[in-house]
Amino acid sequence: MKHIIEEYGYKALQYASSRGVPELINNIVAFMYRMRGLKTLPENVLITAGSQQALDLITRLFVNPGEVVIVEEPSYILALHVLRLRGAKVVGVAIDRHGLRIDLLETTIKKLRREGEKIKLVYTMPLFQNPTGVSMSFERRKYLLELSEEHDLLIVEDDAYAFLGFDDSMIPALASEDQFGRVIYVSTFSKILSPGLRVGYLIAQEDVITKLSVVKQVIDLGSSTLSQLIAAKAIEKNVIERNIAYIRKLYRVKKDLMVEALDEMLPKGIWRSDPGGGFYVWVKLNRNIDTEDILNLSNKRGVLFTPGKRFCVNQVPCKDAMRLSFSNPPENSIRVGIQILGDILRCKVR
């Protein structure tokens, strides 16, 4: 912050362009190429108030009330809320260990088309999906891009957790493979620098960026200049890349602790995901149990999680699921928490 005030003076406190501060946009272009294998240009970038606002902007521009948006089942809770706020018809398509079931996506699209529905977007998190931590296979990614071209759909790629892989391989962004110009890429500094700055970004075709930046101008006159300059400086001074290397190790240790504890202490017959990155493990009890009831019990013993229904459009198959987060609890409490959860589940699951 000191560097920024010295360098920019009062300009750091003035309005910025509604597209975003040029320094940040330029640094994101370079950062995307290094970190996500995504070649882009400054005119294809729009700065947003976190990726959350990016989802809202896209929805307002492309989706009219009653039109269909397809999401993964389960999906990011607040993406579902943004879509509902707009009055979209949200349709879920199941995922498995290899990500979104593209075969089911195709039959769903064809069925909806036959029924006369207007399908606007497919919202996906190809890498380290929230809440499951699974990633889409290369075959499915390719097929998804082809489907979007065939059926004239836009894909929204939410890449918020992409920097948090547990091994050193870099799987490029889906957008980097998009030859059809159908992917709108969305990401954020919330997981790798600071959520409180509220800085995210959106990468798309230039005409899409132009339209979205008009909406951005009208709804909030652009994001905080100071926050944007902090993010720009943090890229420039390598703060973010150093931090990514650090937190990847940190979260991997926590993930391993949680996964080990789950395998050891949970009753048999329960399924868990094997996250390749991110903050979460998805657990499915495979029983007729509503995890909202489990939460009531575990909460009294100091263990919180998010019940599965909240992530799903079709809530029935998610009723017995739960999202466990290993990012926030300290290492030494993860095992204790899973033990408590195991105790509660053993009484319920027979």
Next chain:
Amino acid sequence: MKHIIEEYGYKALQYASSRGVPELINNIVAFMYRMRGLKTLPENVLITAGSQQALDLITRLFVNPGEVVIVEEPSYILALHVLRLRGAKVVGVAIDRHGLRIDLLETTIKKLRREGEKIKLVYTMPLFQNPTGVSMSFERRKYLLELSEEHDLLIVEDDAYAFLGFDDSMIPALASEDQFGRVIYVSTFSKILSPGLRVGYLIAQEDVITKLSVVKQVIDLGSSTLSQLIAAKAIEKNVIERNIAYIRKLYRVKKDLMVEALDEMLPKGIWRSDPGGGFYVWVKLNRNIDTEDILNLSNKRGVLFTPGKRFCVNQVPCKDAMRLSFSNPPENSIRVGIQILGDILRCKVR
């Protein structure tokens, strides 16, 4: 910023509540009472990304596409854009030297009701209105509140320029006189501290705040924590009140320079407003001239203004008007600018 990092550490970079940082909310409550005569409570305050986002939130919650919102004619350009983005039917009611013509407002409401229209909001800037700088008389303020109760309407009071009065009198916020709970009060730190922080606020009945904060959560997960803490600290350390005292004098000098130059150098028969505060003078040529054409000429000679049509729903009566801003140009260029404008107008207006 140094104080904030010392005091809050990493918390200054974490998510805040979607309602806003408690320190800022508490300081706004005290600030509102001192500066705007408005008694309120923390539970009645919501922090927004500038007053612009406050207008967007209100519109999304209260106005469905096709429903009517009444605005002053002329009104704030980006309020019109927010309403149009929502698909609202925007109806203008003329203002004069004493602010919104409440008599015309009443006939307009009755006429719209007879036609079966749903009227949701009246959007007004009672003090130092943008673009005219005029203020609403006390009689009209009282009548407006009664009308809102009688016809079951909400009033949105945009108070962005209220701190920038040219004399020392303090005219309380309209919301301070509202016995019916019908006023939603909106203001910002953009004119008195920094626009680049993007911090504004909204004061309303608690149930309204609760609903709006859910929308705020869904669309951007709350405003920048750092920006909010800076605004909170600037109130606490009296930075804002000292700055207000300073800029009121600064803008008054500039306003006087502009008004003198206008009276001296513009052709006869032209009307100008007599702003009591704010940034702007409204000039009406009273001729069949489109000021967009004047702008094309003056722009080439280094003088910019905003043509009247952009502020109006019914653009015909505003075609020959222009908003001149004295806030940004340095003192010694105001007279030069008005002279250039006078020269151009003398060739057009005979």
